[in-house]
Structures are given as structure tokens and as C-alpha cells.
Amino acid sequence: MKIVVCVKQVPDSTAKVVVEQGKITWGDAPLIMNPWDEYAVEAALQQKEALGGTVTAITIGDESSKETLKRALAMGADDAILVADPALTNMDTQATAQVLAAAIRKIGAVDMVFFGRQAIDGDSGLVPAQAARLLGWPAITLASLIKIDGNRVHAERGVEEGRQIVSAALPTVFSLTKDFGEPRYPSFMGIRKASRAEIPTWSLSELGIPAPVSVISWVEIMNPPVREVNCEFITGGNPEEIAETLADKILAEKVL
Amino acid sequence: MNTWVFIDHFKGIALPSSWEAIGLGKTLGNVTALVLGSGVDGLAKTAFEYGADEVLLADDAALADYRAEAFATTISKLAAERSPDLLLFPTTTRGRELAGMVAIDLKTGVMVDVTSLEANAGRIIVTRPIYAGKLLTKEACLSKPQVITLRGRAFPKPAIQPGKSGTLTKVSAAGGDFPTQVEGYTAGEGGVSLADANVIVSGGRGISNNPAFTPPGGLDEKQAEAWRGQEGFKMVTDLASVLGAAVGASRAAVDAGYVPYVHQVGQTGKVVAPDVYIALGISGAIQHLAGMRTSKVIIAVNKDAEAPIFKLARYGVVGDLFQVVPALTAAFKKKLGK
Numbered sequence: 001m002k003i004v005v006c007v008k009q010v011p012d013s014t015a016k017v018v019v020e021q022g023k024i025t026w027g028d029a030p031l032i033m034n035p036w037d038e039y040a041v042e043a044a045l046q047q048k049e050a051l052g053g054t055v056t057a058i059t060i061g062d063e064s065s066k067e068t069l070k071r072a073l074a075m076g077a078d079d080a081i082l083v084a085d086p087a088l089t090n091m092d093t094q095a096t097a098q099v100l101a102a103a104i105r106k107i108g109a110v111d112m113v114f115f116g117r118q119a120i121d122g123d124s125g126l127v128p129a130q131a132a133r134l135l136g137w138p139a140i141t142l143a144s145l146i147k148i149d150g151n152r153v154h155a156e157r158g159v160e161e162g163r164q165i166v167s168a169a170l171p172t173v174f175s176l177t178k179d180f181g182e183p184r185y186p187s188f189m190g191i192r193k194a195s196r197a198e199i200p201t202w203s204l205s206e207l208g209i210p211a212p213v214s215v216i217s218w219v220e221i222m223n224p225p226v227r228e229v230n231c232e233f234i235t236g237g238n239p240e241e242i243a244e245t246l247a248d249k250i251l252a253e254k255v256l
Numbered sequence: 257m258n259t260w261v262f263i264d265h266f267k268g269i270a271l272p273s274s275w276e277a278i279g280l281g282k283t284l285g286n287v288t289a290l291v292l293g294s295g296v297d298g299l300a301k302t303a304f305e306y307g308a309d310e311v312l313l314a315d316d317a318a319l320a321d322y323r324a325e326a327f328a329t330t331i332s333k334l335a336a337e338r339s340p341d342l343l344l345f346p347t348t349t350r351g352r353e354l355a356g357m358v359a360i361d362l363k364t365g366v367m368v369d370v371t372s373l374e375a376n377a378g379r380i381i382v383t384r385p386i387y388a389g390k391l392l393t394k395e396a397c398l399s400k401p402q403v404i405t406l407r408g409r410a411f412p413k414p415a416i417q418p419g420k421s422g423t424l425t426k427v428s429a430a431g432g433d434f435p436t437q438v439e440g441y442t443a444g445e446g447g448v449s450l451a452d453a454n455v456i457v458s459g460g461r462g463i464s465n466n467p468a469f470t471p472p473g474g475l476d477e478k479q480a481e482a483w484r485g486q487e488g489f490k491m492v493t494d495l496a497s498v499l500g501a502a503v504g505a506s507r508a509a510v511d512a513g514y515v516p517y518v519h520q521v522g523q524t525g526k527v528v529a530p531d532v533y534i535a536l537g538i539s540g541a542i543q544h545l546a547g548m549r550t551s552k553v554i555i556a557v558n559k560d561a562e563a564p565i566f567k568l569a570r571y572g573v574v575g576d577l578f579q580v581v582p583a584l585t586a587a588f589k590k591k592l593g594k
Contacts, residue, residue, distance in 0.1 A: 013523050013543050017390040024391065035524050092365050093356065120523055123386055124368045126356035129324065133360040138436045139324055141353050154439070158518075159349045160451070161266045162444035164322070168436045178517050178524075215365035215399040219381055222392045227549065231556075231572040242573055243583030246555070247591055249571050253553050255531035256455065256499065256592075 001053030001148070004104055005044045005077065005114040006131075007037040009061055009068040010121045019221050033068045036116025038075075038183035040176045043146070044114045045076045045184070051148055054078040056107060060088055060099055066199050073194035074186030080197065081107070085204040087211035093122075095212035097130035102207040104135060112153070115175040117142060125175070132173035140172055144179035257285035257378060260312075260340040262331065262355075263303055264348050266322075268296055272413060272452055273346035275306045277406050279414035281344055282307045284375050288340065292327055292429070294320035304422045307414050311422065316429035321438035324353050329430040332361035340401050342380065347405040348451075355405045364399040371410040380404075388523035388546040408451045409529055448502040450521065455532040456551070457496040458504030458521055460544075462537020462558060463488035463514060466578045478513075485514030491578070492536055495585045498594055504528065504548075506538045522547035537577050540565030557581065 011017060015029030033041075044055045057072035057080040059065050069080035083103050091099070104110055113132075118125030125141075132139035144163065145156040153172050156163045186194070204211055234246050250256065259281035263274045281287035288310040289303035300311040314330055331354065335343065343358065345351035347369045359366045370382040381396050382404060397403070450456060464485035471480040489503075496503045504526075505519040521528055523543035533551035538544060540556075540563055548554070549568055556569040557580050566572045573580050588594075 011387075014541070016542060017387045019391060093368075094360060094365055097360070121387055123388060123527075124366070125352055126359075126366055126368055129353040129356040130360050133328070133357045138434075139353060139357070140436070141324075142349055156442070157349075159266070159322075160271060160444075160449060161441070163442045165439040165441065166323075166436050167439055215397055216367060217396050217398060219394040219396055221386075222394070224385070224389060224392050224549070227568055229554075229568060229570055231566045231569045233561075233566075233572045233574060235574075239575065239579035239583045240587075242575065243580055243587045246571060246573060246580075246584060247587035250532065250553070250555060251591060253532070253570075255553055 001047060001051040001111050002109055003044045003047055003053060003055045003112045003114060004107060004110050005037070005040050005055060005057050005072065006100055006127075007041065007057055007059050007068055007072055007116075008034045008119045009059065009065045010034045010119055013120055019223050022221065024221060031064065031067065033071045034116055034119045036118060036120070038116070039178050039180055040114040040116045041072050041075050041077065042183040043176050043180040046180060047112070047146065047148070053111070056081065058083065058100070058103055060084070060091075060096065069199055070194040070197065071186065073197050074190040075184055076190060080199045082199055082201045083207070084201050085211070087204055090214060090218070091212065092214040092216035093124050093126040094130055095214045097127050097134055098209065098212040099204075099207065100127065100131045101134040102209045103202060104131070106202070106207055111170045113171070113173040115173070117175050117177055128173055128175035135173065138168040138172045140166060140168060141175040142177055143174045144177045146174065257341045257375065258288070259284055259286065259342045259344060260288045260290055260335070261308070262290045262343070262345045262351060263299055264346050264351050265293065265296070265299055268293065268299060270299060270302065271346055271348055273348065273406060273408035276408070276411045276413050277344040277346055278303065278306045278308055280373065280406065280411045281342070282414065284342065286310070288312055290331060290334070292319050292330060300424060305416050305418060305420050307417070309422045311424050312427050313424060314427050314429050318429045322350055323434055323436050323438060324350070324357060325434040325436055326429065326432070328354050328357035328361065329432060329434070332358050333430045334427060335362055335401060341378070343401055343403045345403070345405045347407050351405050355403050359403045362401060362403070364401060364403055365397050366403045366405065367395050367397060368405045369407045370404050371407050373404070385527065388527055388543070389549060390546050444518070445516070448500065450502045450504060450519070450526045450528050453502035453528070453530050455499045455501035455534070456504045456521070456528055456530045457492055457499065457501045457534045457536065458506065458538060458548075459489055459492040459509055459514065459536045460506035460538030461508040461512065462577055463492065463509060464512070465537070468578065482513035485509060485512055489514050491581045491585070495534070495581060495588070498585055498588045498592065506541070506544050508541075535565050535569070536581055538565055539563040540568070
């Protein structure tokens with residue numbers, strides 16, 4: 001089973017992200033592997049443990065993104081690939097999907113591609129389905145359970161009404177939820193292996209594609225409007241009286 | 257502007273954000289609703305009543321079960337033949353992936369989870385949250401058609417006009433051998449979904465601290481905490497049920513096993529914007545606040561007066577959850593006549 005897991009480096013989820021002079025900043029908060037992608041790496045390693053095969057982590061970014069690939073290697077991925085090219089800036093989701101689809105084709109003979117459900121920076125959640133479409137493979141998004149049976153996969157996926165149970169022929173692209181269990185911590189041996197790993201960098205010419213054209217432009221990035229709220233604390237009396245007052249205040253807002 | 261709206265439904269029951277999308281489309285010009293499924297002519301009728309001028313109805317046994325490939329191929333084929341200016345999808349599981357696939361087919365981009373939109377001489381600029389709402393971006397699409405997914409509850413649901421009709425056009429499903437097979441469904445746990453809720457009652461870590469709860473013997477520390485949290489969440493669920501509200505939770509409460517992940521609100525859970533958000537025993541980590549900060553009225557009950565959640569709250573109670581929450585449930589029961 002040859003599994004590719006697509007990961008992204010993002011500011012830590014606890015970071016205070018703000019716009020200063022038109023640029024996004026997050027102070028001294030660290031860059032981490034997108035938390036959703038950690039679940040995808042975990043799920044990929046579980047499949048490899050069950051079925052044999054390899055797990056390849058891939059990302060698009062600059063040299064610093066190798067840290068996130070090293071995290072995947074330290075968790076247990078077999079190898080990692082960085083796609084880097086000066087032309088790859090301000091990409092929209094379809095441009096990202098084009099580059100990843102080209103890289104997945106170049107890797108070759110891939111059975112499954114795993115993504116986290118979305119990246120916590122852009123929050124789009126579109127790339128898995130778009131990459132699948134470009135590859136001409138089925139997409140099973142928000143998968144919470146994956147079982148391989150020969151050349152077919154049986155999966156459960158979250159939909160608004162519960163879970164949809166589907167099957168598809170491999171190769172298939174998945175985006176994954178948290179249901180595969182907590183991502184493992186890298187072992188000491190894993191960290192040593194990762195620190196020594198030579199991570200190849202692929203440029204667009206090595207992928208054999210022209211620079212993808214992004215069609216979504218960011219006109220402006222803004223801090224959200226400050227919420228002008230003065231909290232009115234309900235005090236005095238026993239809990240029943242406080243509850244009574246609070247219920248009246250909420251009902252007076254006429255939103256219930 | 258000629259706008260198409262994908263009507264997202266499960267077994268003929270539409271998700272309300274589909275109607276919100278028709279409402280928005282009507283402010284821009286003509287609206288064509290896309291109704292795909294099997295035995296879904298009732299949905300076409302409802303789409304007219306919510307304001308659609310035309311319905312493209314693909315009623316076909318091959319579309320009885322939702323499959324992304326079959327639905328996306330059908331929509332892309334119709335769009336390639338008829339050239340709409342704008343395609344709107346609700347930001348649901350199905351809407352999001354279809355928008356992504358259709359955009360690839362039509363060689364265009366997607367603006368996803370949009371919360372407001374301005375149109376000026378055919379050029380659309382949208383606003384959408386990124387970093388779970390820590391920031392907002394204004395985006396435009398340089399190619400045609402424009403494909404947009406709309407966040408639920410961000411746009412008003414239009415009034416229903418009983419008996420209103422329009423042009424019904426029957427179209428066929430795209431042929432082809434699609435590799436994905438649907439084997440069945442398992443129902444969710446029911447209750448009100450976070451995305452559609454007017455009111456959300458959420459619990460955090462504080463929910464497990466009731467000194468009156470004694471876990472059964474034989475549990476380790478982690479299991480005992482999960483047990484205390486599950487017991488504590490019963491009062492959250494009680495209040496939610498009196499208010500017809502959805503149940504939410506902080507990441508801490510989910511990670512500690514009090515409630516399943518589907519309830520998580522925040523940066524790695526769901527981003528919500530109900531009319532009323534009641535936070536119980538939630539101190540307000542930045543990832544949680546990002547996920548609920550645009551709620552209209554926020555109410556917080558916490559024992560710590562310094563908790564960050566109070567900075568967003570309209571009303572706050574500093575006190576003992578285990579006394580205040582049951583009393584609040586009782587007060588609402590009485591006042592709402594339940």
C-alpha cells in the first residue's frame with residue numbers, strides 16, 4: 001500500500017493572529033504541522049501498520065516547511081518531499097491542487113492520498129476534492145473509518161445527518177476527521193532519523209507543469225471588527241434569583 | 257446576473273442554508289435552483305416558493321444517493337451548456353466538495369464559507385473568515401463562472417411564498433460509470449445541529465467539577481474525569497432541550513471525553529454564529545473564542561471572574577455552575593411554558 005499524506009505548515013492554533021500594515025503576523029508563536037494533518041499522518045501510519053507499504057509526506061512551501069515534513073518523518077513516515085518554487089506564492093486552492101496532483105503523479109503507483117479535513121489558516125477544506133478531481137480519482141471527504149478489502153476501500157464519512165457508508169476502487173483521495181485516534185508523539189529514534197533525513201525538493205520543472213494560475217485574489221485582509229461588549233454581571237440574591245434575572249434579560253433580547 | 261443555487265438535501269429534506277442562498281441570489285438577479293436526486297419534485301416546488309425563478313430538475317434513480325462524482329459531473333455539464341454567471345452552494349459537507357469539484361471542471365476558483373457579499377457591475381467581492389475568524393479576507397474571483405459557498409445563517413432566509421411557481425426544466429443526470437458506491441447510512445445522534453442552531457448551549461472543563469458527583473469505583477483518574485464530565489453535561493443537555501438549542505463543547509471537554517467530537521466549537525471544531533450562545537464552565541481559550549465570537553448574544557457562567565469569555569459576553573454570572581444552571585433551566589421552563 002503506497003500512501004501519500006499531504007501536510008501544511010501553519011501558525012500554532014493558540015497563536016494570536018492579527019493583520020499589521022496589511023500583513024498577517026502571529027508574533028513569536030511557532031509554526032506547526034496543521035493539527036488536522038497530524039490526524040491524517042496518524043491514520044496513514046495505522047494503514048501502513050495494518051497492510052504494509054510506505055507513507056510519503058509531501059508539502060508545498062519554502063525551506064522552513066521541512067520542519068513539518070520532519071515532524072511527519074519523526075512520527076513514522078518513510079520519506080518526505082518538499083515542493084518549492086519561486087512561482088508558488090499566493091496560491092488559491094485549485095492552484096494548490098494542481099501542484100499536489102502533479103507531485104502525486106510523479107511519485108507514481110500511489111494507492112491512497114490522505115489529507116487533513118482543512119488547514120487552520122485558510123480554512124477552505126477544498127483541496128482534497130479538487131486534487132481528486134484533477135487526478136480523476138474518487139474523493140471520500142471527512143472519512144472517519146477506512147477498511148481496505150483487496151483493491152476496494154470501504155469507508156464511513158461524516159455528513160450533516162450522520163455517517164454515509166461508501167466504497168470505492170483504489171486509488172482514492174481522502175480527507176480525514178479526528179476519529180482515527182490521537183496523533184502519536186514522535187519517538188526518540190524517530191526524531192533522530194528525521195533530523196538526519198535528506199528531504200528532496202521538487203521544483204515545478206521537475207513536476208513537468210507550468211506555474212499554476214491562481215484566480216482568487218485577496219483584495220484585503222482585515223482584523224475582525226472589535227466587539228464592543230460590556231459584560232453586565234448578574235449578581236445578588238440566591239442562584240434562583242440570579243437565574244430568574246438572567247432568563248428575563250435573555251428573553252428581553254428577543255432572539256429566543 | 258444569472259445565479260444558480262445548489263439545493264442541498266438529504267432524502268428530500270433540504271438544508272435551510274439552501275434557501276438562504278436563493279434569497280441572496282434574488283438580490284443579484286435571476287435565480288435557477290439545481291435540484292438533483294430521485295423523487296425530489298417536491299423540493300423543486302419548495303424552491304419556487306422560496307423565490308427561485310427556474311428549477312433545473314435532475315430526477316434520476318442514478319442520483320438517489322448522493323455521490324460527489326455523479327452530482328459534480330451533472331452540475332458541471334449543465335453549467336458548461338448554459339453558462340451561469342454565479343454558482344452558489346451552501347457550505348455543507350456536500351456543498352463544499354461539489355463546489356470544489358465543479359470549479360475544477362469549469363476551470364475557475366471557489367470562494368468558500370462566505371459571510372457577506374457585495375456586487376458591483378457584475379464584479380463580486382466577498383468577505384470570509386480565515387484562521388477560524390481570527391481574521392477576515394475580502395476576495396474576488398478573476399475567472400467565470402464565479403463559484404461561492406455560503407456560510408449557514410450568514411444570509412437571511414427569504415420568506416416563503418406559498419403557491420408561487422416558475423419555470424420547471426427537466427434535465428438528465430450525467431451518464432458515466434462513477435466509482436463510488438453508497439452502501440448505507442448510520443443516523444447521527446439526532447438533536448439540533450450546531451451549524452443550523454439559533455441557540456447553542458456549550459459546556460467546558462468546568463462542567464466536571466461538581467463535588468456532589470462520586471465516580472463509581474475502579475476507574476483511573478482519566479476515566480473518572482470523563483465520567484464526571486459526562487454526568488455534568490446532563491445539565492447542559494437539559495438547558496439545551498428547554499431552549500430547543502444545540503449542544504456545544506470546548507476542545508478541553510471533548511478531549512477529556514465528556515461529549516463526542518461533533519459538539520466541538522472552535523478552531524479545530526465548528527465555527528458557529530447563533531443568536532444566543534450560552535457558555536458554561538468555559539474559560540475562553542483563543543481557539544474557542546475564534547469559533548463563536550460572532551454569536552449575537554453571548555452569556556457566560558463561570559466561577560472565575562477573570563475568565564476571557566466574559567470579554568465577549570453580554571451577560572455574565574460569576575458563580576457555581578451546579579446551582580445556577582439547573583435554576584436557569586427551571587426559570588426558562590416556567591417562562592417558556594414548558
